[in-house]
Amino acid sequence: MTVTTHQLEFNTQGDAEIQDLTGAVTEVVGGSGMRNGIVTVFCPGSTGAVTTIEFESGALADLKRLFDEIIPQDRDYEHNRRWGDGNGHSHVRAALLGPSLSVPLVDGRLTLGTWQQIIHVDFDNRPRRRKITVQMVGE
Secondary structure, X not given: OEEEEEEEEEEEOOOOEEEEOHHHHHHHHHHHOOOOEEEEEEOOOOOEEEEEEOOOHHHXXXXXXXXXXXXXXXXXXXXXXXXXXXXXHHHHHHXXXXXXXXXXXXXXXXXXXXXXXXXXXXXXXXXXEEEEEEEEEEO
16 A cells, blocks of 8 residues: 655635635646555645535535535634634634545545536635645555
């Protein structure tokens, strides 16, 4: 069994900005020579999250609206009282969505559906430099 780890880095603007990571993850997988295993995409940090969605404007707008409705920015958050940084909503949103995603790798290909892309959502309230860990375990 082989384990390989790679880092993706990119800048974000915050405010639920969504980045499509599918191409970058596919490139990492292709360069690894691995054929079968598990690919984990992980976002270190507590205000970003990783999931899948159809990366089209309607679905992306719907996802952003959902988070505005269930975890509004202007609600009173204990985190904001303690730290005064105004991103309490960011932490709660990221915790709800989650920091990682596992995708089976079969015959050298990610087993994503036709309209399924891997995304990162930056929920913070300011621009950030994000690092994503892509780790593959397999052969």
